[in-house]
Amino acid sequence: MPETDQTPIYLDNHATTRVDPRVVAAMVPFLETHYGNAHSPTHYFGAEAREALESSRGKLAELLGAQPDEIVFTSGATESNNLALRGVIEHPRCRRGGVISVVTEHAAVLDPLRRLAKLGTPVTWLPVAPTTAPDCGVIDLQQLTDALDDSIGLVSVMWANNEIGVLQPLDEIGRLARAAGALVHCDATQAVGKLPINLARTPIDLLSCSAHKFHGPKGVGLLWVRSGTPRVKLEAQQLGGGHEAGRRSGTVNVPGIVGMATALELALTDLDQHQSHLRQLKQLMWSSLQEQLAAIQCEVELNGPSWERDDLRLPGNLNFRIVGIDGQTLLARLPWLALSSGAACSSIHPAPSHVLQALGLDNDQIRSSLRVGLSRFNTVDEIDRAVRAIVSTTRTLSAMR
Numbered sequence: 130m131p132e133t134d135q136t137p138i139y140l141d142n143h144a145t146t147r148v149d150p151r152v153v154a155a156m157v158p159f160l161e162t163h164y165g166n167a168h169s170p171t172h173y174f175g176a177e178a179r180e181a182l183e184s185s186r187g188k189l190a191e192l193l194g195a196q197p198d199e200i201v202f203t204s205g206a207t208e209s210n211n212l213a214l215r216g217v218i219e220h221p222r223c224r225r226g227g228v229i230s231v232v233t234e235h236a237a238v239l240d241p242l243r244r245l246a247k248l249g250t251p252v253t254w255l256p257v258a259p260t261t262a263p264d265c266g267v268i269d270l271q272q273l274t275d276a277l278d279d280s281i282g283l284v285s286v287m288w289a290n291n292e293i294g295v296l297q298p299l300d301e302i303g304r305l306a307r308a309a310g311a312l313v314h315c316d317a318t319q320a321v322g323k324l325p326i327n328l329a330r331t332p333i334d335l336l337s338c339s340a341h342k343f344h345g346p347k348g349v350g351l352l353w354v355r356s357g358t359p360r361v362k363l364e365a366q367q368l369g370g371g372h373e374a375g376r377r378s379g380t381v382n383v384p385g386i387v388g389m390a391t392a393l394e395l396a397l398t399d400l401d402q403h404q405s406h407l408r409q410l411k412q413l414m415w416s417s418l419q420e421q422l423a424a425i426q427c428e429v430e431l432n433g434p435s436w437e438r439d440d441l442r443l444p445g446n447l448n449f450r451i452v453g454i455d456g457q458t459l460l461a462r463l464p465w466l467a468l469s470s471g472a473a474c475s476s477i478h479p480a481p482s483h484v485l486q487a488l489g490l491d492n493d494q495i496r497s498s499l500r501v502g503l504s505r506f507n508t509v510d511e512i513d514r515a516v517r518a519i520v521s522t523t524r525t526l527s528a529m530r
C-alpha cells in the first residue's frame with residue numbers, strides 16, 4: 130500500500146540542518162535594526178555590531194575550549210579547509226612541505242590538496258579499513274606512523290565522515306603527528322555540535338566547522354587556529370581589509386556569527402539528551418528496516434562500522450544498502466522523503482561515492498546505498514513512516530525486476 134500521508138520528512142541532516150527557531154530569533158535584530166558594520170566601531174551601529182561579534186567569538190571559544198583570538202570567522206567549512214591547508218603549506222616560512230590525509234575526506238579537503246599536489250606538494254593518502262572490518266572506514270594508526278617522517282608538515286584528517294558517519298581516533302592521530310613534528314588539521318564539520326569537544330585538551334592545531342550543520346545558518350563557519358608554540362604560521366588566502374587579524378579579509382557576517390554561537394550553545398547544552406534521542410531513532414530505524422525488509426525477502430546491509438561497533442559512528446548517521454534496489458530510483462518515487470543516495474555536497478557530480486568505493490563496495494552496492502542523517506527535530510513517528518515508505522517502495526521495485 131503506498132503511504133497516504135506525504136507530509137515531507139527531512140532525514141538529510143548531513144547535507145544541511147533546519148535552523149533552530151531560537152537561532153533565527155537571535156539573528157533577526159542584527160538584520161533588522163543592529164545592521165552596522167563591525168569594522169566601523171566609531172558610531173553606535175558599528176559599535177553594537179562589534180560588541181555582538183566579539184561576544185559571539187567569546188561564547189564560541191568557551192564552548193569549544195578555545196581562546197577567542199584563536200577563532201577566524203569564515204563563510205563555512207569549505208573556506209576554512211582551504212585556509213587551513215593552503216594557508217599552512219603556502220606560508221613562506223613553511224619548512225616541511227609534505228601532507229598526509231585520508232582517501233575518504235570531503236571534497237573540500239581533497240580538492241585543495243589535489244591542487245597543492247599539482248603545484249608540487251607531496252601528499253600521502255591513507256586508506257581506511259574495508260567493509261568487511263568491524264571498524265570499517267577507520268584509518269590504520271600504524272600506516273599513519275609509517276608515513277610520518279621529517280618531511281611531513283601537516284596531517285589533515287576529518288573527525289566524522291559525512292557519508293558513513295565513521296569517527297577517526299583524533300586524539301591518537303594528534304599525538305602521533307605531533308610527536309613527529311607535524312601540525313594537525315581536522316575537518317570537524319560533521320562532528321561539531323554532535324560530539325563533546327574541548328580543544329584545550331585535543332592534540333590538534335587547526336579545526337574547521339560550519340554553522341549550517343548544527344542548526345545554524347548557511348554561509349558562516351570558523352577556522353580554529355591554535356595559539357602558542359609551535360606557532361601555526363598561516364598565509365591568508367583572501368586579501369583585503371586585513372580583518373580577522375589579517376587572516377581572513379572581508380566584512381564579517383554578524384547575523385550569521387550570532388546565529389552560529391547561539392546554535393552551538395543550543396547543541397551543546399543538552400548534548401547527552403540529543404545524542405540519546407538520535408541513537409534511539411537510529412536503533413529504531415535500523416531494526417525496523419531489517420525486520421520489515423526481511424518480511425518481503427529483501428536483504429539490507431549496513432555501510433560503515435559494524436552494528437557492534439556503532440560507537441565508531443555518529444549518533445545520527447545510518448548508511449545502508451538494500452540489495453538489488455537502485456537507491457536513486459527508490460528516492461525518485463518518494464520525493465517527500467529527504468534522504469541522500471550519496472554525499473549531497475557532491476551530487477552535482479553524479480559519480481559513485483568515493484567514500485563507499487574506498488570501503489571496497491562495487492558499483493551495484495554503491496548504487497543501492499542510502500544515507501540517513503537524523504537530527505534532534507526528528508520523531509519516532511517520522512522514522513516509522515519513512516521505514517514503511519522505503520519498504521513498500523522496495524516491494525514495488527522488486528516486483529518489477
Ligand SMILES: Cc1ncc(COP(=O)(O)O)c(C=O)c1O
Pocket residue numbers: 143144204205206207208235237287289290291316318319338339340350474
Ligand atoms: C565533512 C565536510 N566538510 C566540509 C563540508 C563543506 O561545508 P560548507 O558547506 O560549510 O562549505 C561539508 C559539507 O557537507 C562536510 O560534510
